[in-house]
Amino acid sequence: MSKKLTKRSEDYSKWYNELVVKADLAENSAVRGCMVIKPYGYAIWEKMQKALDEMFKETGHENAYFPLLVPKSLFEAEERNAAGFAKECAVVTHYRLKNNPDKEGKLMVDPNAKLEEELVIRPTSEAIIWNTYKGWIQSYRDLPLLVNQWANVMRWEMRTRLFLRTAEFLWQEGHTAHATEQEAVAETTKMQGVYADFAENFMAMPVVKGVKTESERFAGAKDTYTIEALMQDGKALQAGTSHFLGQNFAEAFDVKFTNKQGKQEYVWASSWGVSTRLIGGLIMTHSDDFGLVLPPKLAPIQVVIVPIYRNEEQLDAISEKANTIVKSLKAKGISVKFDSRDTHKPGWKFAEYELKGVPLRIAMGPRDLENGTLELARRDTLKKESVPQDGIEDRIEGLLVEIQESLYKKALDYRNEHITEVDNFEDFQEVLDSKGGFVSAHWDGTTATEDKIKELTKATIRCIALDAKNEAGKCVYSGAFSKKRVLFAKAY
Amino acid sequence: MSKKLTKRSEDYSKWYNELVVKADLAENSAVRGCMVIKPYGYAIWEKMQKALDEMFKETGHENAYFPLLVPKSLFEAEERNAAGFAKECAVVTHYRLKNNPDKEGKLMVDPNAKLEEELVIRPTSEAIIWNTYKGWIQSYRDLPLLVNQWANVMRWEMRTRLFLRTAEFLWQEGHTAHATEQEAVAETTKMQGVYADFAENFMAMPVVKGVKTESERFAGAKDTYTIEALMQDGKALQAGTSHFLGQNFAEAFDVKFTNKQGKQEYVWASSWGVSTRLIGGLIMTHSDDFGLVLPPKLAPIQVVIVPIYRNEEQLDAISEKANTIVKSLKAKGISVKFDSRDTHKPGWKFAEYELKGVPLRIAMGPRDLENGTLELARRDTLKKESVPQDGIEDRIEGLLVEIQESLYKKALDYRNEHITEVDNFEDFQEVLDSKGGFVSAHWDGTTATEDKIKELTKATIRCIALDAKNEAGKCVYSGAFSKKRVLFAKAY
Numbered sequence: 001m002s003k004k005l006t007k008r009s010e011d012y013s014k015w016y017n018e019l020v021v022k023a024d025l026a027e028n029s030a031v032r033g034c035m036v037i038k039p040y041g042y043a044i045w046e047k048m049q050k051a052l053d054e055m056f057k058e059t060g061h062e063n064a065y066f067p068l069l070v071p072k073s074l075f076e077a078e079e080r081n082a083a084g085f086a087k088e089c090a091v092v093t094h095y096r097l098k099n100n101p102d103k104e105g106k107l108m109v110d111p112n113a114k115l116e117e118e119l120v121i122r123p124t125s126e127a128i129i130w131n132t133y134k135g136w137i138q139s140y141r142d143l144p145l146l147v148n149q150w151a152n153v154m155r156w157e158m159r160t161r162l163f164l165r166t167a168e169f170l171w172q173e174g175h176t177a178h179a180t181e182q183e184a185v186a187e188t189t190k191m192q193g194v195y196a197d198f199a200e201n202f203m204a205m206p207v208v209k210g211v212k213t214e215s216e217r218f219a220g221a222k223d224t225y226t227i228e229a230l231m232q233d234g235k236a237l238q239a240g241t242s243h244f245l246g247q248n249f250a251e252a253f254d255v256k257f258t259n260k261q262g263k264q265e266y267v268w269a270s271s272w273g274v275s276t277r278l279i280g281g282l283i284m285t286h287s288d289d290f291g292l293v294l295p296p297k298l299a300p301i302q303v304v305i306v307p308i309y310r311n312e313e314q315l316d317a318i319s320e321k322a323n324t325i326v327k328s329l330k331a332k333g334i335s336v337k338f339d340s341r342d343t344h345k346p347g348w349k350f351a352e353y354e355l356k357g358v359p360l361r362i363a364m365g366p367r368d369l370e371n372g373t374l375e376l377a378r379r380d381t382l383k384k385e386s387v388p389q390d391g392i393e394d395r396i397e398g399l400l401v402e403i404q405e406s407l408y409k410k411a412l413d414y415r416n417e418h419i420t421e422v423d424n425f426e427d428f429q430e431v432l433d434s435k436g437g438f439v440s441a442h443w444d445g446t447t448a449t450e451d452k453i454k455e456l457t458k459a460t461i462r463c464i465a466l467d468a469k470n471e472a473g474k475c476v477y478s479g480a481f482s483k484k485r486v487l488f489a490k491a492y
Numbered sequence: 493m494s495k496k497l498t499k500r501s502e503d504y505s506k507w508y509n510e511l512v513v514k515a516d517l518a519e520n521s522a523v524r525g526c527m528v529i530k531p532y533g534y535a536i537w538e539k540m541q542k543a544l545d546e547m548f549k550e551t552g553h554e555n556a557y558f559p560l561l562v563p564k565s566l567f568e569a570e571e572r573n574a575a576g577f578a579k580e581c582a583v584v585t586h587y588r589l590k591n592n593p594d595k596e597g598k599l600m601v602d603p604n605a606k607l608e609e610e611l612v613i614r615p616t617s618e619a620i621i622w623n624t625y626k627g628w629i630q631s632y633r634d635l636p637l638l639v640n641q642w643a644n645v646m647r648w649e650m651r652t653r654l655f656l657r658t659a660e661f662l663w664q665e666g667h668t669a670h671a672t673e674q675e676a677v678a679e680t681t682k683m684q685g686v687y688a689d690f691a692e693n694f695m696a697m698p699v700v701k702g703v704k705t706e707s708e709r710f711a712g713a714k715d716t717y718t719i720e721a722l723m724q725d726g727k728a729l730q731a732g733t734s735h736f737l738g739q740n741f742a743e744a745f746d747v748k749f750t751n752k753q754g755k756q757e758y759v760w761a762s763s764w765g766v767s768t769r770l771i772g773g774l775i776m777t778h779s780d781d782f783g784l785v786l787p788p789k790l791a792p793i794q795v796v797i798v799p800i801y802r803n804e805e806q807l808d809a810i811s812e813k814a815n816t817i818v819k820s821l822k823a824k825g826i827s828v829k830f831d832s833r834d835t836h837k838p839g840w841k842f843a844e845y846e847l848k849g850v851p852l853r854i855a856m857g858p859r860d861l862e863n864g865t866l867e868l869a870r871r872d873t874l875k876k877e878s879v880p881q882d883g884i885e886d887r888i889e890g891l892l893v894e895i896q897e898s899l900y901k902k903a904l905d906y907r908n909e910h911i912t913e914v915d916n917f918e919d920f921q922e923v924l925d926s927k928g929g930f931v932s933a934h935w936d937g938t939t940a941t942e943d944k945i946k947e948l949t950k951a952t953i954r955c956i957a958l959d960a961k962n963e964a965g966k967c968v969y970s971g972a973f974s975k976k977r978v979l980f981a982k983a984y
Contacts, residue, residue: 031559042557
């Protein structure tokens, strides 16, 4: 298989699909819409999980695990949530297979093993969790309850794309319970902040923090807070959401607590999640026509060393030096790979690690050994330079920080250049079609206008930015009064 | 709810069930046979995962993720494997719910959303993984392929018990592919060794390494290697298995590679797994009538500090000292909790941490502050002593090591006392009924005898120990020739 990618300028979507497969991140499976996450892709997810999990624990959350399957009667208890997900539910109806009497060696569903009540594979776990919380919460002393779950979920989407939209995906879902509305809202925005922090400081992916309009809200939420990122093709990506659920689930599952005054009250709730979709966002924020570009903090391999040699003797000499460097980099907590495989040529290896987005590449040949130098190449800038071996560890440590910052700055500049204020619908359409990105425009606050704009332009309101200033204006479509701008974009 | 447990001597099974719930480890859910793993129980699983994951990576394995659902046609491809799991399969037949026209606000399975091919929730992933490996393996250069997955699986068991046997459970499953039979067998026994190492050095749970008889083998395996532990009630627990799969799955999924000679050959395979069942084994190896006893290496909280005070002033003084100790213990990597809640009395806290198996408890009162002492209590021996505050961190560090070793030794002594050699069937039955444990006896090697013994005594052959010496003898049941003893036991 050729490692050469379609250029982004030719076909961004094709470039993305090819890159995910060729860089060994993921592939489609035999199950419609479900992906196999390959070891290299999964290693990125592990790095994301580790960083997020630490952030969740630092903010007082504990992990737990709830059942994969949700009885239909529980699933439908919170009606708005159920209505929102009913169309995407994989349903378990039987619990046994048996030999097919008509086909030797084949199996069939055993009609005698039909479940009395169907079970839904969780598309999200509010129902099963709030049904459980009913047993955990009696008094204000049991609150707040701050629980997170790492799990797989399933939403039977009709159009799927690796990482971005798959029928099964991996995620975390936090589900918290609080004594007061104020506390639940504070938790919701706090976790939005944690997500923004993670996106910007680990993924080097700038995000806008905002709140969703009613029509884009999570099914069953009172408010959905979001972080919205901008991809290189000018389309937005919803990267994480945090929902203030009010007392909806407490009412649906009858979860009450005795407050300090001895009175029974319904519990207030939040839920929040990010998923393997983030890997799609990571790819589309930084990568280029040569392959992945990974921020050092999430790169499974941060530094690769490739020896250039003609014979065993040369390899031995290079290996000795390389192993010293490997050892001292590891002592600094830097992940490094010395690729001395003799099955592949250096040129092949260079292309391979470029494709896989390893932030720094060292090449060492016999001449370098003589001169006490090595060749150091940056994946982000594709620049190479010959540098002294002495002090290479400190140089690398510094460069990894520099690359992380530089990737963020580049993405931030791009994002900022792609927030365009417009004040009439002609400009609105023009900007969307030619430039893309976020369009900052006044909106009259009605779902009718929102729907009409979506129908005409495919753009949706990504969010009302938390830092949007009050500014009287006229709706870009209806001309009606508006008190602040919102961000529109075409989105993944 | 009373925290008092049924005594083990009264009803071991009841003691176990109560302990799991009262110590906040897990509880039954609304879904038949599926459990909720509560934060304290999940924290033990996280510690197990971390240790195992490191061991897998040190032995060259990478993590990946494969789909939850397996198309029926793939599931049935390896017939022995399919036959072994068909009766326990949860089956997805539909992908959508819709409003029930007859019941306002209720949902029903949409008959128009029936899948063309049913999907099975993975009971184990050999089928979906080997179908994927077909695309990953072409040449000997692609081998060995050493992949592990952390995942949930589902087996529709009729009789379930928290942790020990649940319809859904969490586990890891390694799936490796090799160029030669020898390499695949070496991998299989290597991973059995990793499991034994983990069981003994982290769980402080001694195990016998052995191989299963044909009738106890994993469905589709050529050989199943096992680690078998002994619980306090004299019943055995299969704690982990590692399977040599031969070329069964390679043949079923047509996975061939070109060897160094340019010839096409089927690939050799292993698979291996341990699950949340280990938590059940951990509980039943060490715990007592007062609650959990956890080995320090897997205890979510290793040390708890409880202040004894009458007023704010005393609490402040104790807190100051306690926080110094907390800080220096944390610096040593010891997990410590200072429980200064004013909602619960010291006596309640003592009972709570005893129930939860925290290895070391420190109590500090005003008198201790005056004298520069504190009270240190060991959970395993229930012994308390007054010790100087000076040097407490080193003492604790040493004690945690001592407790870990002491728990292992105690369990090993118990296990060794409960391996009984018997040479006739009367003794066999007598030992099983009165003493329990492993019965080491000669067996004629036939499934007929094995079945008959199981029918008469409920004991099964747990394994043929790897270190069983050759010793000619007569089968304890049939009197026929036998060349080595095997280990029988009643088992979970």
